[in-house]
Amino acid sequence: MEYNGGCVIAMGGKNCLAVASDLRFGLENFTQGLNTPKMFRINQKMFIAMTGLLGDIATLKQVIEYKLSLYSTKESKTIRPLILVTMLSLFLYQNRFSPFVVETIVAGLNENEKPLICTMDVLGATSFSSKFVVSGTCSESLYGICENYWKPGMEPEELFKTISNCLILGSNRDCLSGWGGMVHIISTNGVETKSLKTRMD
Amino acid sequence: MNNWGPSTDVQDPALGTTIMAVEYDGGVVMGADSRTSTGSYVANRVSDKITSVADKIFVCRSGSAADTQAVVDMIRLYLQMHSLEINKQPEVPTAANLLNQVCYSNKDYLMAGMICAGWDERNGGKVFSVPLGGGIFPHPFVLGGSGSGYIYGYVDSNYRKGMSKQECETFVQNAVSLAMWRDGSSGGVVRLVTISKDGVEKQMISGDKLPHLAKGWCP
Numbered sequence: 001m002e003y004n005g006g007c008v009i010a011m012g013g014k015n016c017l018a019v020a021s022d023l024r025f026g027l028e029n030f031t032q033g034l035n036t037p038k039m040f041r042i043n044q045k046m047f048i049a050m051t052g053l054l055g056d057i058a059t060l061k062q063v064i065e066y067k068l069s070l071y072s073t074k075e076s077k078t079i080r081p082l083i084l085v086t087m088l089s090l091f092l093y094q095n096r097f098s099p100f101v102v103e104t105i106v107a108g109l110n111e112n113e114k115p116l117i118c119t120m121d122v123l124g125a126t127s128f129s130s131k132f133v134v135s136g137t138c139s140e141s142l143y144g145i146c147e148n149y150w151k152p153g154m155e156p157e158e159l160f161k162t163i164s165n166c167l168i169l170g171s172n173r174d175c176l177s178g179w180g181g182m183v184h185i186i187s188t189n190g191v192e193t194k195s196l197k198t199r200m201d
Numbered sequence: 202m203n204n205w206g207p208s209t210d211v212q213d214p215a216l217g218t219t220i221m222a223v224e225y226d227g228g229v230v231m232g233a234d235s236r237t238s239t240g241s242y243v244a245n246r247v248s249d250k251i252t253s254v255a256d257k258i259f260v261c262r263s264g265s266a267a268d269t270q271a272v273v274d275m276i277r278l279y280l281q282m283h284s285l286e287i288n289k290q291p292e293v294p295t296a297a298n299l300l301n302q303v304c305y306s307n308k309d310y311l312m313a314g315m316i317c318a319g320w321d322e323r324n325g326g327k328v329f330s331v332p333l334g335g336g337i338f339p340h341p342f343v344l345g346g347s348g349s350g351y352i353y354g355y356v357d358s359n360y361r362k363g364m365s366k367q368e369c370e371t372f373v374q375n376a377v378s379l380a381m382w383r384d385g386s387s388g389g390v391v392r393l394v395t396i397s398k399d400g401v402e403k404q405m406i407s408g409d410k411l412p413h414l415a416k417g418w419c420p
Contacts, residue, residue, distance in 0.1 A: 002241060005241070005385070026385055028385070029217065029347055029384055029385040029386050030351075030383060030384070030385070031382070031383050031384070031385060034419060137241050138241075138242075141242075172243070172246070173242060173243045173246070174241055174242065174243065175217070175236070175238050175241045175242075175243060175385040175386050175388070176241045176385055199388070199408050200381075200382055201234075201236075201381040201382065201387065201388030201389065201408065
């Protein structure tokens, strides 16, 4: 889990949500690349974000894309966040004895515009939250930071500022995270993507 | 790592940090980053790794923070007593040899890689490397710590003998910031200490004031 490093936060606001990750691609201490976000867009209203072994993250992303395209062909509709969570959780548990070394976060807006955010451990155990979820090498720090700064009913602008601050604060104290940041803000108007300028050390 | 040895606050045995010292025409410039990490957590982001052992002799420390602090404290005591005995300021080779004696005799117990540099009347500016396990190696420039690996190319191609003070400070600052750019265990601010006949000058260059050398490809 600590080989590549990285961190991800997802936060819920008022009929909107935001997902943020750092951009570092590391090999233990060495920083190989500076533009590897760990978030992947599923559809207009949903993102999946993962931390852990980057090889497994890439593989899992392809597996999810495959399963989703099968789903949308069979069911003739786009998947709902809760169904994706269940599907992923079952899939991760199928590898109970040789797990994907990733911690997944699913973040999506339901039909009623309410955000759904959930985190899963390596074996697919789900943990839902209405506030925020975090994952990564600095997750302990991030829990404390987000607990402090999150408040209910934030609009997209304020949510963006809060999540950016939390990501920067957390990754500044972590040797294996940082080197840039990216935030996706998902609301009824669509998805807005912003890059963060951070310390590059 | 064995479990009866000293507890270290660096998991990475390559000594998470970047330190260097370079001779120039008239003295030495020492540089270091400011990150102390406990595993992957940054325990101190403004640490001072360049410690004085005499008025004009400083030591760059890398490795276990506890070990290097203890060793440097001992050297400082010995140098003070020695300087009283000879009734003069201590010399840089003396300090480096003392470091070597402590590090070599206790090599099984210590994890300390150090660079000793300074200015004295007889030798001028001098830099010595005292790596893990001891040994004493004089060089015109020395790099140390895990971040040093990433800047050997830069240093090899840019070092010139007999640089001016300004050129040398820029050289060290650039090298350390390049190491901080790539090494996960180096970061924070760049600390520079310039030692010459005229005295000791300490500088701290914070992250936003560092040169952004990678701007050709990374905005």
